[in-house]
Amino acid sequence: MERAMEQLNVQLNRLTRSLRRARTVELPEDNETAVYTLMPMVMADQHRSVSELLLNSKFDVNYAFGRVKRSLLHIAANCGSVECLVLLLKRGANPNYQDISGCTPLHLAARNGQKKCMGRLLEYNADVNICNNEGLTAIHWLAVNGRTELLHDLVQHVSNVDVEDAMGQTALHVACQNGHKTTVLCLLDSGADINRPNVSGATPLYFACSHGQRDTAQILLSRGAKYLPDKNGITPLDLCVEGGYGETCEVLIQHHGRLFQTLIQMTQNDDIKENMLRQVLEHVSQQSDYNYQCILTSLAEVATTNGHKLLSLSSNYEAQMKSLLRIVRIFCHVFRLGPSSPNNGNDMGYNGNKTPRSQVFKVCGCVGGPELWPLECCLWRPLELLWHSLDEWLVLISTELEKNGRGATASDIPSLLLKQREVETSHLHVSMATESTPATVLRSSPPLLGGEVMVKPPEVYADGQDVISMTANRLSAVIQAFYMCCSCQMPQGMTSPRFIEFVCKHDEVLKCFVTRNPKIIFDHFHFLLECPELMSRFMHIIKGQPFKDRCEWFYEHLLAGQPDSDMVHRPVNENDILLIHRESIFRSSCEVVSKSSNEKLKQGIAVRFHGEEGMGQGVVREWFDILSNEIINPDYALFTQSADGTTFQPNSNSSVNPDHLNYFRFAGQILGLALYHRQLVNIYFTRSFYKHILGIPVNYQDVSSIDPEYAKNLQWILDNDISDLGLELTFSVETDVFGAMEEVPIKPGGTSIQVTQENKEEYVQLVTELRMTRAIQPQINAFLLGFHTFIPPSLIQLFDEFELELLLSGMPEIDVMDWNRNTEYSSGYDLQEPVIQWFWEVVENFTQEERVLLLQFVTGSSRVPHGGFAYLMGGSGLQKFTIAAVPYTPNLLPTSSTCINMLKLPEYPSKDVLRNRLLVALHCGSYGYTMA
Known part of the structure; x- marks a missing residue:
């Protein structure tokens, strides 16, 4: 039995080892x-x-x-x-x-x-x-x-x-x-x-x-x-x-x-x-009212110190100017975040502590003693010393200019400046002694303005103009700082009454500054661009500057704050591409633009036509070109042709299209975008419509574009004495109101007011406004709403109606000599090559329309920018028209790379073949893009 059990155990062990080996x-x-x-x-x-x-x-x-x-x-x-x-x-x-x-x-x-x-x-x-x-x-x-x-x-x-x-x-x-x-x-x-x-x-x-x-x-x-x-x-x-x-x-x-x-x-x-x-500073200031007040008071003191250094002729202008404006920008930013800001709270007439804002302005204007100053005004007290210095400087210069006009010298300025500085210094000491500042700051450092800030007096001035040449930039920077501080105390979009009063007071000196150096407006006098009431006082000086300079200023400030980018936006995903259906280009463009972010459209535009592979600067230019033609398409009833047959203006009957105001807004967006990105549009408007865009009042001469005979009648009324002619005109006109002719007054009670020799000019102006403005006011407003999305009214007013046409549509004629002079050659071609000489002979004999087709074929646009072909734009900036050699094969057509304004011209054996092939390409290949 035992032996049997031993044998069984041996068998089991063998079986176990066998199984283990089998699975391991x-x-x-x-x-x-x-x-x-x-x-x-x-x-x-x-x-x-x-x-x-x-x-x-x-x-x-x-x-x-x-x-x-x-x-x-x-x-x-x-x-x-x-x-x-x-x-x-x-x-x-x-x-x-x-x-x-x-x-x-x-x-x-x-x-x-x-x-x-x-x-x-x-x-x-x-x-x-x-x-x-x-x-x-x-x-x-x-x-x-x-x-x-x-x-x-x-x-x-x-x-x-x-x-x-x-x-x-x-x-x-x-x-x-x-x-x-x-x-x-x-x-x-x-x-x-x-x-x-x-x-x-x-x-x-x-x-x-x-x-x-x-x-x-x-x-x-x-x-x-x-x-x-x-x-x-x-x-x-x-x-x-x-x-x-x-x-x-x-x-x-x-x-x-x-x-x-x-x-x-x-x-x-x-x-x-x-x-x-x-x-x-924003975070620290928002932790408590105490922090907020301490930060603003300290910033005001530092700004005042820097401002006085800037007014010193011995200081470094560039460094002190940048420092002052930087501090003031930060000061204004922090101020707007606190309870004292007019942009906080429901009652715009009160600050956070319910101090009437009118009282704040009175105090800031140095009315009353310190005991009358509310806590908010203590924040501004140090800056008031700087504004006082600014005012004194401008008064001194005004006085010297008057003396100069009478033949006197400016010998009093040095002593006056020193006297002024002594007064300021005493004010500074008093201010710092009473200022509410953090105890820890007062213990750890001396008062910021405790030491006298000396101004090196001018040595000798030959006349008042020399005073201006030495001080204009410095004073202009302080004026800019003053404007910024005044603006941050006002609700958004409002100009400070105090600052308007300041400009009016020193009008002559400021005009003298601008006349000597117009760029001051764009460097420091931003208030002129932001306040039409003030800009009107200086407009004659601005309009007197070269058009090229104004264009540079326009784009410099239009693009300020935008990140550096190519003219064409390089999208990171498909959502950034404007996908346009060519067969319904107007409606599909309207849809995609309305859905796009305005900020992204400002950064750049990428366009692709549905079913086509091409994308780049040439496609963008073609899109603007075709779309501008679609805007004046009679099917949309948006614009009507004027009497001269070449220009267009809003159609007073555009309401037959139920979406007409949305379409007018879209048309304004397209023209604004084109101007923003320096693209030309293939459309010319009447002078009166350009005036509407610019905010310039129309006059009776503008009527001639839509009704030359009526304009002649108005001219006759102005040129002749109508006292005894018995015209029996009243301040009213007959107009079609829903199919029936009615007499409509052009001023209150106009049907009973007779037109006389004394009031005929008013009558002509009112009739002009009715025909040219009031009849199409909703259309104009909708267009401007879209246009101003991309082009601020303050900047476009730098131009007149003729210049605006040049900006939007380029030159109406193509100068072949200018074209030839500003063309480059590559891939073996040069001006002496027979093919190149044949090419220019062919272009010289082209009609104007054929030249436009050639320009559109190569550049994607049918217009030449202001200044001529030297200012032709490419995908990454200025890019001249270029002709590149291509080996010839029978029936080969010219091709183009619109992004770089390049015509790829085969080496044709004769001028006739070149002309034939070029015309075929122009009439059959101007539209549509694919990948070569």
């Missing part, structure tokens, strides 16, 4: 192959399979494989395979083995937060103080990822919590940089050095501020961290401002009050980005 892969004998067999099992923590494979195997558990030379223990620690990790450790795996980067299994477990693996490795004597090749220890990895729970377990095994990596950074540095609050507290409680610098002198506080870690910075400062710069002198505050970290700046100022003044002084540093500085 035998481990290869060489380590390289074996490790790749085991690695997937280790990664999946299949410890039973790994154990069976390693049983009776000669595999070296410390075998390092792969490029980084890691062992299976590294893999287990990295993946969190605890059972396999223990199995390997029991079989003799080295817990301190370092891979090619110097990382041990403990490093990898710490980096990935594998708590159980870390615990097991420590049980098997893993060394927590080993550094990898970059000097990082396990606690560095825990600090990077904020594994505070694991760090608590690890620090008790660490001999030096301040061990440095290759850059001298400790775990505390990296924890502060990444904002791990609990980790920072753990390290500090474990004895980490709170002020330890790295190799560049950066402390943990420096690291916290460099990444805007407010809470981490708060912990460090509350534990006594010192405010220290790095070896390059960069401070934690510098880093906060550079990154726009307002919350962290606030913490720094709370612990170090003197930094408030440092922050204010940073507004004068051109190396600091203005938007970041504004972001920081």
Whole structure:
């Protein structure tokens, strides 16, 4: 019986071994192959399979494989395979083995937060103080990822919590940089050095501020961290401002009050980005009314100091001008955010503390003594001293100009300026003595305006004009600052009454400035562009400047603030492309433009016609060209042809089209876009419509474009005495009202007011306005609504109606000599080649229409820009008309690359062949794009 049982056990054991062999892969004998067999099992923590494979195997558990030379223990620690990790450790795996980067299994477990693996490795004597090749220890990895729970377990095994990596950074540095609050507290409680610098002198506080870690910075400062710069002198505050970290700046100022003044002084540093500085000051100011008032008061003081330096003829104009305007911009930005701003609150007549705004303006105008000043006006008090200096300067110059007109000299100016400076200085001392400023600021630094700001008096002026040449730019910059401050106290879109009064008071001096240097308007007198009432006083000076200069000013300010971009927008996705159906170009264009962002359309335009592959500058130009023709298509009834047969104006009966006002708005958008991107349109309007765009009143002579006979009658009335003619005219006209003729007054009670010799000019003007404006007012308004989306009224008024036509439509005639003179050649052609000479002879004999077709074929536009072919635009700016050689084959037609204004002209054997092939190409290939 016993013998039988032994035999059964033997059989069972054999069966078991047989089954095991049947389901288990035998481990290869060489380590390289074996490790790749085991690695997937280790990664999946299949410890039973790994154990069976390693049983009776000669595999070296410390075998390092792969490029980084890691062992299976590294893999287990990295993946969190605890059972396999223990199995390997029991079989003799080295817990301190370092891979090619110097990382041990403990490093990898710490980096990935594998708590159980870390615990097991420590049980098997893993060394927590080993550094990898970059000097990082396990606690560095825990600090990077904020594994505070694991760090608590690890620090008790660490001999030096301040061990440095290759850059001298400790775990505390990296924890502060990444904002791990609990980790920072753990390290500090474990004895980490709170002020330890790295190799560049950066402390943990420096690291916290460099990444805007407010809470981490708060912990460090509350534990006594010192405010220290790095070896390059960069401070934690510098880093906060550079990154726009307002919350962290606030913490720094709370612990170090003197930094408030440092922050204010940073507004004068051109190396600091203005938007970041504004972001920081914005945050700090919004924490309390006290902060808001302190910031504005301090900014006002700094601005006043810089303004007085700017008025000093011995100072650097460019630097002081930029500094003053920068500070004032920041001041105005912060002011608009607070309760004192007119843009906050429901009652626009009151500020946040319900002080009547009229009272604020009176106080800011120096009416009454300081005891009458409300708190809001204290914010502006330092600036009032600067405005007072500005006023004194302008009065002095006005006086000297008058003296000069009488033959006197300007000898009084030096003594007057010194006297003025003494008065200002005394005012400054009084102001600073009574100013409400933060106690910490007053204790930590002297008053900003406590010292006298001396002005070097002019030496000798030959006449008043020399006074202007030396002071105009400086005073103009201060005037700009004054305007900015006045504007930020007013609701959006309103011009300050005080500033209007200022301009009127100093009208003659300011006109003298503009006459001597018209660019002052665009450099400093922005108020003229923004306030038509003021611009009208200077318009005659502006209109007297060369058209080319005004065009440059126009585009300089039209594109101000837009990011640099090519003329054609390079879209990042299909949604940025205007996909147009050629067969319904007007309606499909209207639809896609209405759905597009105006800001994206300003940045650039990308057009593709449905079913065509081409895209680029040439396609954009063709789109504008075709679309401008569609706008005047009679089918849409938007515009009607004028009496001269070549120009168009809005159709007074356009309402037959129910969508006519939407279409007029779209037409305005297209013309505005074309002008914005310097594209020409193939359409000419009547002079009166150009005047409507410019906001210029029409006159009776404009009537001739729609009714020449009626215009002659008006002219006759003006030229002759109508007293005894018995015309029996009244201030009314007969007009068609829904099919019936009715007498409509052109002024209240007009049907009973007789036209006389005395009032006939008024009658002619009113009749003109009725025919030319009131009859199409809704259409004009809709068009201008679209046009002004892209072209501000303030800028377009720089031109008259004739110049606007040139801007929009280019020159109506094509000058072949100018074309020839401004053409370039490539690929072997030059002006002496027979083919080129034949080409110009053919073009010379072309009709004007054929020349237009050729221009459109090569450039995508049928118009020449103002200034001629020298100003032809390409895909990336100015690009002259170019003719490139192409080898000739029979029946080969010319082709073009419209993006670069290039005509690819084959080397034809004769002039007749060239002319024939060119005409075929022009009449058959002017429209449509595909990829060559």
